[in-house]
Amino acid sequence: MKSNTPIYIGLAVLAFFVLDSFTNDDNSSNDTIADFSTLTNDESDLQRLDAVYEALQRNGFSGLGLKFAMAQILVESGILTNVANYHLMDDYHNYAGLTSVNGGYANYPNLDAFAHAYYGFLTKKSNPLGASSISDFNNRLVANHYYTDSPVTYGKNLAYYFNALNG
Numbered sequence: 001m002k003s004n005t006p007i008y009i010g011l012a013v014l015a016f017f018v019l020d021s022f023t024n025d026d027n028s029s030n031d032t033i034a035d036f037s038t039l040t041n042d043e044s045d046l047q048r049l050d051a052v053y054e055a056l057q058r059n060g061f062s063g064l065g066l067k068f069a070m071a072q073i074l075v076e077s078g079i080l081t082n083v084a085n086y087h088l089m090d091d092y093h094n095y096a097g098l099t100s101v102n103g104g105y106a107n108y109p110n111l112d113a114f115a116h117a118y119y120g121f122l123t124k125k126s127n128p129l130g131a132s133s134i135s136d137f138n139n140r141l142v143a144n145h146y147y148t149d150s151p152v153t154y155g156k157n158l159a160y161y162f163n164a165l166n167g
Contacts, residue, residue, distance in 0.1 A: 048077075048079060052111060055115040064131075067162060068134065068137040071161040074165075
């Protein structure tokens with residue numbers, strides 16, 4: 001008579017891997033980033049960051065692309081500096097310095113409208129959201145003519161905030 005023990009062991013191993021895939025905390029499969037409270041103690045800044053992060057998630061941003069976008073938003077908005085552009089952020093809901101077709105900064109009715117437009121911009125031409133690293137993200141922004149600053153300076157600022165967000 002043949003033993004069924006190897007079959008049972010195989011089924012147990014398979015069940016373990018299936019269950020483990022549902023509870024795996026691998027960063028490549030979730031969208032958590034550093035707690036914003038590690039960056040600032042200012043409650044209004046924390047609320048802004050949380051609200052923008054949630055709007056980005058609702059509008060298609062995820063994984064590494066979400067982290068790249070948040071780093072760029074920190075560069076563009078100045079939330080964590082003494083030169084924060086609160087007028088553009090609070091009145092225009094424009095956290096990334098997007099410009100309108102008429103020139104000047106674009107004005108959005110709410111954060112979701114901004115996040116939707118921002119997603120569209122970051123997925124056109126060289127597709128910055130498809131980048132594999134923060135330097136690749138910066139290079140793709142340059143290819144899309146996203147900013148006028150020095151690519152070296154802008155890239156250093158992106159890397160600083162990206163690293164701060166990721167601990």
